[in-house]
Each structure stands twice: as C-alpha cells, then as structure tokens.
Amino acid sequence: MSLKDFLQLMGGVGLLIYGIKIMGEALQDLAGDRLRRLIAHLTETPVRGVAVGALVTTIIQSSSATTVMVVSFVHAGLMTLYQGFGVIMGANVGTTITAQLIAFKVTDYALLAVAVGAVLNLTGKNRRQKQLGAGLVGFGLLFVGMQFMGNAMSFLKGRADLFLPFRQHPLLGVLAGAGVTMLVQASSATVGLTMAMAAQGLLPLDVAIAIIMGDNIGTTITAVLASLGGNRSAKQAAACHVLFNVIGTCILMPLLPLYTHLVALTSTDVARQVANAHSIFNIANTLFFLPFVGPYVRFIQRILPGDGKAQGAGAQYLDRKLIVASPAAAVNAVRKEMIRLVGLAEEMLQGCRKAVMESDDKQAAEVLGTEKLVNELTHDIVRFGTEVGQRGLSPDLSTILNACVSGVGDIERIGDHSTNLIEMYEFMRDHKLHFTPKALEEFEEMFSLVDQAVCKSAAALDKEDAVLAREVLELEDRIDAMERDLRARHIERLNQGKCQPGAGVVFIDILSNLERVGDHAHNLACIVLDLARIRGQA
Structure with a gap:
C-alpha cells in the first residue's frame, strides 16, 4: 500500500465516521428530547424495548450512544435490567439500517447532497432548517468516505491469497472485525470498510460475514467502558450486551457456509449481501433471545450479583x-x-x-x-x-x-x-x-x-x-x-x-x-x- 492509498483509506474512514456522526446529531436534534423519553418510559416489555431501541438507534445512527444511555439509565435506577436488555437488542437491529443505507449506489449524488446541505445549514432561517442541512451534509460525506475507502483498497485486486487464512479459519475474521471496531469505536466504520472491500471483489462473502460478526462483538466495548465506575447494575447491563452478541456469533459460526449461501440468494449486489447478512443476523439473534429475556437477565444477575448493600445515604439516581x-x-x-x-x-x-x-x-x-x-x-x-x-x-x-x-x-x-x-x-x-x-x-x-x-x-x-x-x-x-x-x-x-x-x-x-x-x-x-x-x- 502506497502512502497515497493509506491516506485515502484513513480519510475515507474519517469521512464515513464524521458523516454518520453529524447526520445522527442532526436527526437527534430534530427529534428533540422525545427520543430520551421514549427510552426511559416506553420500555415496559421486551418487545417494546426492542422497538424503541431500534427506532432510537435508526434516528441517531449510533448503537453505541443508545447502549451508553441504557447503561446510564440502569445505573441510575431509571430502568430495570429487564427493560434495558430489550433496548439493547433493539439497538443491534437499528444499527443495521446504516449498512442498508450505505449499500445504495448514490455516490454520484453524494457531493450534491453535501452542497445542498451546506447551503441550507448556512442560510437556514431557523434551527430545523439548519439541522436538516447538517443531516444532508452528513449523508453525503458518508458516501464520499465509502468511495475513498473503495479506491484506496483497489490495489488489493488480484491478491485473493491474502485472505486465504481467513477462509480457512473464519475465527480470524471475527477477531479482525472485533479488533478494528474496538480500535475505531465505530461499528459502522468497520461495516462500511468491509462492504467497500467486498464491493471491490477483495473480500469473499464468507470472510466479510465473519468480519461483520466480529464487529458485533467489538461494538460492545463502548457499553463496557461506560459501565466502568458504575454500580453493579451498570456492569450487568454491559454484560448483557457482550454475551448477547458473543452467544449469537457462537451459534452462527458453525453454520457459516449455509448462512453464506442463503445470504447470497438475497441480492446480486455484493455490498447489499453484506448489509443483508448484518441485518438478518441481528434480527434473527433478537428473535431467538426474545422468549428468554427473563431467564437470560436472571442468569446475568446470578453471575454478576448485586452488591447487597442498601443505597440509603447519598444520591441514588444522579448519574453524571x-x-x-x-x-x-x-x-x-x-x-x-x-x-x-x-x-x-x-x-x-x-x-x-x-x-x-x-x-x-x-x-x-x-x-x-x-x-x-x-x-x-x-x-x-x-x-x-x-x-x-x-x-x-x-x-x-x-x-x-x-x-x-x-x-x-x-x-x-x-x-x-x-x-x-x-x-x-x-x-x-x-x-x-x-x-x-x-x-x-x-x-x-x-x-x-x-x-x-x-x-x-x-x-x-x-x-x-x-x-x-x-x-x-x-x-x-x-x-x-x-x-x-x-x-x-x-x-x-x-x-x-x-x-x-x-x-x-x-x-x-x-x-x-x-x-x-x-x-x-x-x-x-x-x-x-x-x-x-x-x-x-x-
């Protein structure tokens, strides 16, 4: 890889992450405080929790932000672990919308979206118009970043031998996906990079799916970091997220050849196949866990029992x-x-x-x-x-x-x-x-x-x-x-x-x-x- 390719790759990743960030912030601002109230009040049942988690994550374009909120709510006593796990499952489903969005071939119009968004943001007469403009800028930058990443990785064409170890040992793909996501703290960046490489013909579908599975595990690091310094309930919420994704991956990996074949039938476009693999896995994993939310939460509470101490003195709900x-x-x-x-x-x-x-x-x-x-x-x-x-x-x-x-x-x-x-x-x-x-x-x-x-x-x-x-x-x-x-x-x-x-x-x-x-x-x-x-x- 030349220095130019490396800089183009890093710039592409940066544009992708930044685009998702400002698009999510703009949508979050447009939605106002209703999203937080949704999480805090409309999660009485796991099904409702999944729906709310998916909706909020789709809007703010960050499953990490949603899970951090859940960890904070559980720590502060504003939400039970039972409620919080439903939202966590929904966040996993909601984050797949980003991959589906990336799979659309709208690169030619991306710069137009940036231009229109910038004008709207700079000349908007009110806050809503300005935030709508910021959202369009983020949307456009997302695809510009994808194009840069694809161009930067084109030098790997014809070097399929580099990925042979990943085909022979799919666990390497899982570890690579988890490692990259933990490093960049943005699962969408890992998914986007994987889709860009697959679209260029650089990654076989089965390797791409293994990396996506690792990405699902790596994204839980944000919840783990958020729980540090929190009470035992916060750590239980983080553990729920980690084990949920690890168990789902462990179930899928022995079935990887069959799953790859089924995903290949969903589209002729490789990037869309990767996005579909991401969506199908998270939806299926959520449906698998839904009937067992109660026993699963009790299991987490058993392996990470509460402190057993009354919180009598001091504030109980004021989590910074x-x-x-x-x-x-x-x-x-x-x-x-x-x-x-x-x-x-x-x-x-x-x-x-x-x-x-x-x-x-x-x-x-x-x-x-x-x-x-x-x-x-x-x-x-x-x-x-x-x-x-x-x-x-x-x-x-x-x-x-x-x-x-x-x-x-x-x-x-x-x-x-x-x-x-x-x-x-x-x-x-x-x-x-x-x-x-x-x-x-x-x-x-x-x-x-x-x-x-x-x-x-x-x-x-x-x-x-x-x-x-x-x-x-x-x-x-x-x-x-x-x-x-x-x-x-x-x-x-x-x-x-x-x-x-x-x-x-x-x-x-x-x-x-x-x-x-x-x-x-x-x-x-x-x-x-x-x-x-x-x-x-x-």
Missing part, C-alpha cells in the same frame, strides 16, 4: 453520565431524587410528632440525623441540576428542571422546620416544661393535618397527580385557619393561667413552624400543577 448521554433522563433523575427527598422530609415530620407527643428522645435523635442527609442530598441535587441546566434544554425540560430544583428548596425547608420542632422539644425537656392535655390534643389535630398535606404532596409528586395536588391546596387553607384558631385559644388559656408561660411561648412557635410546613407542601403541590399544565393534563 446522564448529563451528556441524555439530558432528558438527567432531568427525570432530578425528579426522582426530589421524590426520594420529600419521603425523607415526611419521615422527619412523623418523627417530630412522636418526639413531641410521646417524649421520645430516640425519635428526636433520628430526626436530627436525617436532617444532615437531607441537607447533603439537597446540595447534590442542586449542583447536579445546575450542570444539567447548562446543556441547552428544550423550554419544557428547562421548566420542569427549574420546578424540581425549586421544589428541593421547599423540601429542605420542611426538614429545617422539623429540626426546629425537635429543638423546641429538647428545650421543653431540659427546662422541665409541660403542655396541658388540651394543648397536646390540639397539637395532634395540627400535626395530623400538616402530615396529610406533606404525604399528599409527596404522592402527588410521585404520581404527577393534579387531583391530589389540589387537595393539598385545600388542606393548606385549613392549616392556616387552624393555626389562627389554636393560637387564639392558647392565648386565652395563657390569660386564664392554665398553662406555664414558657410552655406557652414554645406552643406558639410550634404552631408557627407547622403552618410554614403547610406552606411548603402547598408550594410542592403547585409544582405538580405546573408540570401537569406542561404535559396538558391540568
């Missing part, structure tokens, strides 16, 4: 990989962490109730311990949310993120008021002050109403239930009215000398803190109603 892989999923992670945080605030309030009503020192200590966790978690969520907000979100996603971060502030304040209540309880205990039975009875009424408001606001956030949110607004009105009524009654008791002056001051402070907790529950309910309006449900 999501910020880049899927800002929409990162926003959803903030929402889930906020829901977890409000659950902790709810526990604190119930602990305060027990401490005050039952003089329970153990509950008081637990509330103060939880308050530290709430503060740390609040800091983590706000910092994570700030980073997500810098990713150029859509208006709707930006509104949702801001609402969640605002809600986190309200939840932290509920925790602060709970801490205040414990400090008041400790003051009463240390100074041997006591409430009258009537005061305790009124506390029970107030605690009960405030607890209902916080519990319903938590449930409304979790379910995004506008009906529950409106009930919280009604409860908050009742809390305000009760606070005024109980304050007046208590002042009357003080004037009649029925309770200790020191206890009377604490009683008023407790009422005030509980009323403010009701205000923050009201704010959380308003967030639910705002989110419902964004989604057109209110």
Whole structure:
C-alpha cells in the first residue's frame, strides 16, 4: 500500500465516521428530547424495548450512544435490567439500517447532497432548517468516505491469497472485525470498510460475514467502558450486551457456509449481501433471545450479583453520565431524587410528632440525623441540576428542571422546620416544661393535618397527580385557619393561667413552624400543577 492509498483509506474512514456522526446529531436534534423519553418510559416489555431501541438507534445512527444511555439509565435506577436488555437488542437491529443505507449506489449524488446541505445549514432561517442541512451534509460525506475507502483498497485486486487464512479459519475474521471496531469505536466504520472491500471483489462473502460478526462483538466495548465506575447494575447491563452478541456469533459460526449461501440468494449486489447478512443476523439473534429475556437477565444477575448493600445515604439516581448521554433522563433523575427527598422530609415530620407527643428522645435523635442527609442530598441535587441546566434544554425540560430544583428548596425547608420542632422539644425537656392535655390534643389535630398535606404532596409528586395536588391546596387553607384558631385559644388559656408561660411561648412557635410546613407542601403541590399544565393534563 502506497502512502497515497493509506491516506485515502484513513480519510475515507474519517469521512464515513464524521458523516454518520453529524447526520445522527442532526436527526437527534430534530427529534428533540422525545427520543430520551421514549427510552426511559416506553420500555415496559421486551418487545417494546426492542422497538424503541431500534427506532432510537435508526434516528441517531449510533448503537453505541443508545447502549451508553441504557447503561446510564440502569445505573441510575431509571430502568430495570429487564427493560434495558430489550433496548439493547433493539439497538443491534437499528444499527443495521446504516449498512442498508450505505449499500445504495448514490455516490454520484453524494457531493450534491453535501452542497445542498451546506447551503441550507448556512442560510437556514431557523434551527430545523439548519439541522436538516447538517443531516444532508452528513449523508453525503458518508458516501464520499465509502468511495475513498473503495479506491484506496483497489490495489488489493488480484491478491485473493491474502485472505486465504481467513477462509480457512473464519475465527480470524471475527477477531479482525472485533479488533478494528474496538480500535475505531465505530461499528459502522468497520461495516462500511468491509462492504467497500467486498464491493471491490477483495473480500469473499464468507470472510466479510465473519468480519461483520466480529464487529458485533467489538461494538460492545463502548457499553463496557461506560459501565466502568458504575454500580453493579451498570456492569450487568454491559454484560448483557457482550454475551448477547458473543452467544449469537457462537451459534452462527458453525453454520457459516449455509448462512453464506442463503445470504447470497438475497441480492446480486455484493455490498447489499453484506448489509443483508448484518441485518438478518441481528434480527434473527433478537428473535431467538426474545422468549428468554427473563431467564437470560436472571442468569446475568446470578453471575454478576448485586452488591447487597442498601443505597440509603447519598444520591441514588444522579448519574453524571446522564448529563451528556441524555439530558432528558438527567432531568427525570432530578425528579426522582426530589421524590426520594420529600419521603425523607415526611419521615422527619412523623418523627417530630412522636418526639413531641410521646417524649421520645430516640425519635428526636433520628430526626436530627436525617436532617444532615437531607441537607447533603439537597446540595447534590442542586449542583447536579445546575450542570444539567447548562446543556441547552428544550423550554419544557428547562421548566420542569427549574420546578424540581425549586421544589428541593421547599423540601429542605420542611426538614429545617422539623429540626426546629425537635429543638423546641429538647428545650421543653431540659427546662422541665409541660403542655396541658388540651394543648397536646390540639397539637395532634395540627400535626395530623400538616402530615396529610406533606404525604399528599409527596404522592402527588410521585404520581404527577393534579387531583391530589389540589387537595393539598385545600388542606393548606385549613392549616392556616387552624393555626389562627389554636393560637387564639392558647392565648386565652395563657390569660386564664392554665398553662406555664414558657410552655406557652414554645406552643406558639410550634404552631408557627407547622403552618410554614403547610406552606411548603402547598408550594410542592403547585409544582405538580405546573408540570401537569406542561404535559396538558391540568
């Protein structure tokens, strides 16, 4: 190979990879955040997961990007391994569309697509027109790259002896395909290069198929790298991908002569035969695994068991990989962490109730311990949310993120008021002050109403239930009215000398803190109603 041929080959590979990249990014931008929401929410069954994985990968032109998203979602707890494996299988099917696209003979029009796309991208009046232009540029560069690669490899014509070892030992082809794909981190580049060589008559079909099988294994390296530093669930997702492709290849290789013969019948064009071999294998492998998704996932979980440790402390859903892989999923992670945080605030309030009503020192200590966790978690969520907000979100996603971060502030304040209540309880205990039975009875009424408001606001956030949110607004009105009524009654008791002056001051402070907790529950309910309006449900 001359230096000119080598440079032409490298340039062709670069143009192919870059063309696929900018075409995928343009299509992804045109589709907006709907793709991420599809992955995160519409994957309840393996069949749905396959459909979503195939659709998303077809649009963004990168199975690696899809599998990285899946690994991140599983790591963050936004998706189960069962759901994630369905999407991974779909990504394998979706990536074959690139090969089918490459097999079309449109090289003569490729430069025209680049020219039209460049003009549209530079002169487009809006973002959609500019992204459409970028997509056309990527589409054209893809075929220009293919032409360069084909021309660069033409010197191998008449040197069929070079590929004789690959025909005698198909495993060499598998290893070559896997190695090249791991090296360039782009399975489409390996497929494109293989198709270019086959179209030039340089590669026999059986060798090309073996290389394609290796490419399927090599592309899993991206998921493996994404899982490094992740939890055990992320590693299980990566293992699902690796073994899925390895098992499929192991099943096919003994049948390679028969498979080659069948693929040769699908088209007279060699490049199309290679593309068809790629598609048929991945579709057949997916159909083979579909009935066994449950047992397969359990097998992976058995060979890579979970850590067996509770995730109690610290954030559970805030995976930094999501910020880049899927800002929409990162926003959803903030929402889930906020829901977890409000659950902790709810526990604190119930602990305060027990401490005050039952003089329970153990509950008081637990509330103060939880308050530290709430503060740390609040800091983590706000910092994570700030980073997500810098990713150029859509208006709707930006509104949702801001609402969640605002809600986190309200939840932290509920925790602060709970801490205040414990400090008041400790003051009463240390100074041997006591409430009258009537005061305790009124506390029970107030605690009960405030607890209902916080519990319903938590449930409304979790379910995004506008009906529950409106009930919280009604409860908050009742809390305000009760606070005024109980304050007046208590002042009357003080004037009649029925309770200790020191206890009377604490009683008023407790009422005030509980009323403010009701205000923050009201704010959380308003967030639910705002989110419902964004989604057109209110």
